[in-house]
Amino acid sequence: MTNVKLAVVFYSMGGTNYQLAKWAEEGAKETGAEVKILKVQELAPQSVIEGNEVWKATVDATKDVPVVTSDDIEWADAIIFSVPTRFGNMPSQMKQFLDTQGGLWASGKTVNKVVSAMTSAQNPHGGQEATLLSLYTSMMHWGAIIATPGYTDPVIFGAGGNPYGTSVTVDQDGKMIEDVQAAVKHQAKRTVQVAEWVKKGNQ
Amino acid sequence: MTNVKLAVVFYSMGGTNYQLAKWAEEGAKETGAEVKILKVQELAPQSVIEGNEVWKATVDATKDVPVVTSDDIEWADAIIFSVPTRFGNMPSQMKQFLDTQGGLWASGKTVNKVVSAMTSAQNPHGGQEATLLSLYTSMMHWGAIIATPGYTDPVIFGAGGNPYGTSVTVDQDGKMIEDVQAAVKHQAKRTVQVAEWVKKGNQ
Amino acid sequence: MTNVKLAVVFYSMGGTNYQLAKWAEEGAKETGAEVKILKVQELAPQSVIEGNEVWKATVDATKDVPVVTSDDIEWADAIIFSVPTRFGNMPSQMKQFLDTQGGLWASGKTVNKVVSAMTSAQNPHGGQEATLLSLYTSMMHWGAIIATPGYTDPVIFGAGGNPYGTSVTVDQDGKMIEDVQAAVKHQAKRTVQVAEWVKKGNQ
């Protein structure tokens, strides 16, 4: 059993990425990893959220999920990010979290974190690749080690074959179209496994 | 009717991108554009091609299609590229063509070409976004003007909603899974339209 | 003289991108364009800004600059973005502005805007290319027309030869290392010129 510490950091407006995060937690726990599910700070005003039933429901459903801090990133051996795509890039809420980690970055404490990422979009090709790649570009600045799924397991093909990370299409009613649960779990296990190698080697 | 000159430059191993190119030609001709369909030079040895039935059939089917030259790029007001994805990037055959346009580039003759691109892959998220973006990065070096479909027509949503260019998933038997014909035609018309604006303005 | 309307939309913490924006304005005005310089909404709390002398000075210097709205984007024929790089991507402040333009996007009013972008970083290769490319990816979702400088003028080589847009390195004291003023002005003129062609053609 591993002793890897995994932070699953998500932003979710409609619930999809919270669900992906929970599946990642399940997969990681099967390997024995210690897992924290963490949300990033919302930037939208409460009044806007109140006017959107689905959004409000997600905020309610995640109200007990802690907001991620620099301490969580420092704590983690591995990080899995999960965000919806916004115009082919991560949402501002996640970017704001990354941008405010300058102090942690400058102290060298982001180095050698093992990372991967997940995403969702309303269109099959509406940024599901580009958004993941945008996260990895930032992670290279952090000195992180990037371990994407590639095609390391047959479940990836069934989930749309995204080598950069699990991604899912969400229909107008907020339902996921592809069944990506197994792919998410595989990704979580792979991320933890690589993190375990790094952690052991780096001791 | 437009007097735009459009070069549709493709690489095709299994026939998909040749078909996309022909649909683009059809769409563009409906606007009155003058269209050349052009293939890039194959790099694989003949013996390898002979050993692959589908590949051989495509080479046969395209044997009368001219190989694109610098003169064709100079001639064109607009260019639509169509290539399969190879590990999230354009195939070497197309890259080789771009790389050998250094002379044309240095003379300034690539500037203000209006461009867009199309692609295909075996997996829905197997590089269908990343490959198109790789082409546009190179086109920025050329001083080209990039006019992707975005979400400028409802047919784009039906074709998978790729704002970077039409893309299609091809199954094991080489059949296209989504019906992208209308999206390709729309893309061709949009590329020609923007090229017409640029051409008129630039005279 | 052109009748193009140009919005120069920037985020600036240390003053560099505000200066780039003003040079872009100067260049654009020489062509007769109508120009609005606009800042994006700050996300940092006032207390944090107060604790940073340079940041506070920039906030003071830009206090009369209007905050950009959807109406400004609708108004504009052309947009030039100017942002510092944050981990190889645009800052959250700019991303937040883009993300909140969903209504404008859904109404089709972002289509055919002619765009280019500028950036700054503390390291020569600290995201000066990646940040510009991240903005263009989002602009493809908007259906914008991307007209980067490429190598359309010799001044670009003198400014570091960034074909994706003017970029500048800023030292520890906040001073720009390369002289990019001429490159910025050229970029602004080029963006306006392409926008003029599109505007005339599109009428």
Added chain:
Amino acid sequence: MTNVKLAVVFYSMGGTNYQLAKWAEEGAKETGAEVKILKVQELAPQSVIEGNEVWKATVDATKDVPVVTSDDIEWADAIIFSVPTRFGNMPSQMKQFLDTQGGLWASGKTVNKVVSAMTSAQNPHGGQEATLLSLYTSMMHWGAIIATPGYTDPVIFGAGGNPYGTSVTVDQDGKMIEDVQAAVKHQAKRTVQVAEWVKKGNQ
């Protein structure tokens, strides 16, 4: 001392990337790694090379360097790529090598290779970031583990601060402008170190 096997795979026309490869070899050997320096197959016809003195000299200087094969990639625990930028992307010669590794990829033998990359360009911002990122996108398809330098050592700042990999600007006479030797060695050591962790853990 490590027992990591490192393949340094380069393409070089003017000698720069061959030099970078040799510095990487030096750095890696200091850690005890077993290193192979390997070139990719040239695509240009001999007659073109003969007409270019510098190119011819590089071909002569590297005539005893073996051409990389699938067996070399299978052999390697770690890979460092070194290529000049060609329009913001790797050269066709390197892409051709990657494209022809489909068999190795399909057999799963590209998985968990630890990779990083280096590049050169004539302009400081002429693709030095974009080219490295294009290589990493392909490596994610391979299931490789990406370990870029980030800002893991002060020598990186002195070499231009490229977190994606060491990059260097080459002047008209083919001379490197920045002194990147220490950064290359650091990158090589870091790539080997991460590969060692992965290799030990994966046994």
